[in-house]
Amino acid sequence: MKICIFWHRRDLRIHDNAGLAAALASGLPVVPLFIYDKEILAHLPEKADARLTFIFDEVEQLAQETEAAGGTFLARYGQPLQVLEQLVKDFDVATVHTNEDYEPYATERDTAVAKMLQEHSVGFFLYKDQVVFAKDEILTKSGTVPKVFGAYHKAFIARLTDEMLLPYGSKGDFKKENLHHVSREQAGPRPTLQSMGFERKAQYYPPAKLPAERIVRGYHLTRNTPANEHGTTRESLNLRFGTLSARQVMQQAKALNPKLLAEIIWRDFFMMLLWHFPKTATESYDPKMRHVPYRNNEDEFRAWCEGRTGYPLVDAGMRELNATGYLPNRVRMTVAGFLVKHLFIDWRWGERYFADKLLDYEMANNVGNWQWMAGTGAISAPWFRVYSPESQLAQVDPELEYVKRWVPEVGTSKYPAPIVEHKFGRERAVEAIRAARIAAS
Numbered sequence: 001m002k003i004c005i006f007w008h009r010r011d012l013r014i015h016d017n018a019g020l021a022a023a024l025a026s027g028l029p030v031v032p033l034f035i036y037d038k039e040i041l042a043h044l045p046e047k048a049d050a051r052l053t054f055i056f057d058e059v060e061q062l063a064q065e066t067e068a069a070g071g072t073f074l075a076r077y078g079q080p081l082q083v084l085e086q087l088v089k090d091f092d093v094a095t096v097h098t099n100e101d102y103e104p105y106a107t108e109r110d111t112a113v114a115k116m117l118q119e120h121s122v123g124f125f126l127y128k129d130q131v132v133f134a135k136d137e138i139l140t141k142s143g144t145v146p147k148v149f150g151a152y153h154k155a156f157i158a159r160l161t162d163e164m165l166l167p168y169g170s171k172g173d174f175k176k177e178n179l180h181h182v183s184r185e186q187a188g189p190r191p192t193l194q195s196m197g198f199e200r201k202a203q204y205y206p207p208a209k210l211p212a213e214r215i216v217r218g219y220h221l222t223r224n225t226p227a228n229e230h231g232t233t234r235e236s237l238n239l240r241f242g243t244l245s246a247r248q249v250m251q252q253a254k255a256l257n258p259k260l261l262a263e264i265i266w267r268d269f270f271m272m273l274l275w276h277f278p279k280t281a282t283e284s285y286d287p288k289m290r291h292v293p294y295r296n297n298e299d300e301f302r303a304w305c306e307g308r309t310g311y312p313l314v315d316a317g318m319r320e321l322n323a324t325g326y327l328p329n330r331v332r333m334t335v336a337g338f339l340v341k342h343l344f345i346d347w348r349w350g351e352r353y354f355a356d357k358l359l360d361y362e363m364a365n366n367v368g369n370w371q372w373m374a375g376t377g378a379i380s381a382p383w384f385r386v387y388s389p390e391s392q393l394a395q396v397d398p399e400l401e402y403v404k405r406w407v408p409e410v411g412t413s414k415y416p417a418p419i420v421e422h423k424f425g426r427e428r429a430v431e432a433i434r435a436a437r438i439a440a441s
């Protein structure tokens with residue numbers, strides 16, 4: 001019997017899933033699939049990884065839901081191209097449906113998969129799911145890539161309709177008649193963490209799967225208070241792995257809080273930029289910023305990583321990141337600004353450290369925000385702007401509630417003196433960048 005494979009990637013949900021809804025409506029029985037990508041897993045820094053544990057639990061949940069509905073869920077560990085080619089040989093596959101992914105590795109992978117499937121006369125269908133506007137759907141009036149968030153946001157809001165945020169398909173479509181059931185033998189065993197060479201690490205902060213209305217309504221007032229764990233939605237992990245539809249969160253924000261809507265639009269914006277400029281994953285967008293003589297002092301980098309800089313907000317942030325895999329936005333900005341300006345260390349070092357530690361690590365958002373802080377991006381804070389970590393602290397945590405949670409020794413003799421003096425660090429970075437920009441022009 002001819003079947004349709006639905007390949008889950010960063011959309012680990014059944015409800016409101018554009019590609020899955022299309023697969024279920026295609027008239028062919030659907031077999032959902034997840035591939036644990038060997039190449040991606042090979043780069044994980046530790047054997048016990050909280051992100052992989054999260055993915056594994058969500059995939060198992062999907063498998064159970066599929067079986068409860070009368071279908072079979074396939075899970076494989078390997079190289080996606082090879083896994084799919086093998087499945088095409090093992091089953092009578094007519095089509096493969098999946099959702100678009102805009103990261104450089106993913107677009108290359110999908111190009112190779114499309115070619116292979118075409119050689120086997122299998123249809124390959126991609127859907128927009130993780131963003132509302134993708135690729136070049138929003139351009140400037142002169143047809144160029146928008147590099148000013150204000151203008152992009154304005155165009156986004158002008159075109160955003162309630163219909164665009166309606167869910168795809170309905171829960172009732174995920175039923176026996178639309179799914180394909182195969183024998184246990186043919187389905188093969190699903191990989192376990194152990195079989196892939198990993199261990200469990202349940203470090204992730206509990207995902208809310210749609211923020212409480214109270215948080216959304218008060219978001220603009222509470223978003224910059226790191227001591228308040230309910231000051232922001234904390235949906236970034238769900239949005240990263242698609243355990244929650246971005247449309248659903250946007251719908252809620254559109255109805256209740258324009259500031260939150262604007263923050264979520266940043267996510268679409270950075271994904272659009274990364275798709276247009278894939279090299280910026282590892283290279284400064286601004287050519288004048290590509291030869292900045294960063295100091296890259298390894299001891300100072302280690303002090304930053306471990307939260308031993310003598311700046312309480314920076315240290316609290318890094319310790320929270322190391323312990324939980326999460327960091328509130330304002331603190332992400334403070335620690336990033338401190339690394340690239342005061343310590344004058346290459347933004348890519350910080351970007352990589354965040355990539356290893358953040359549970360919600362999202363290449364587009366991470367690279368976009370790091371380049372913003374370093375003043376190197378397509379869209380950036382001015383390169384000469386240097387935020388004082390002390391004034392940041394006074395603004396966001398004046399009672400030291402957040403700081404004392406993570407740095408209990410602050411104010412005692414056990415706490416180190418500042419690793420660099422603010423004014424000295426600022427001038428050192430600004431002068432060196434100014435000279436590098438003049439040399440490059």
Ligand SMILES: Cc1cc2nc3c(=O)[nH]c(=O)nc-3n(C[C@H](O)[C@H](O)[C@H](O)COP(=O)(O)OP(=O)(O)OC[C@H]3O[C@@H](n4cnc5c(N)ncnc54)[C@H](O)[C@@H]3O)c2cc1C
Pocket residue numbers: 223232233234235236237239240263264265266267270327328329330332333336354358360361362363365366367369370373
């Ligand atoms: C240096 C630095 C690195 C960052 N790295 C990441 C990352 O790897 N992954 C990531 O998801 N976010 C990243 N951000 C953006 C932001 O800090 C997080 O999205 C946010 O803190 C997550 O918490 P939340 O879900 O409670 O956010 P909320 O404030 O509740 O926002 C809701 C959602 O909007 C989106 N969003 C909010 N702020 C931003 C922003 N500045 N840029 C892009 N999207 C945003 C996120 O998807 C977020 O989940 C980074 C920010 C900085 C300054």
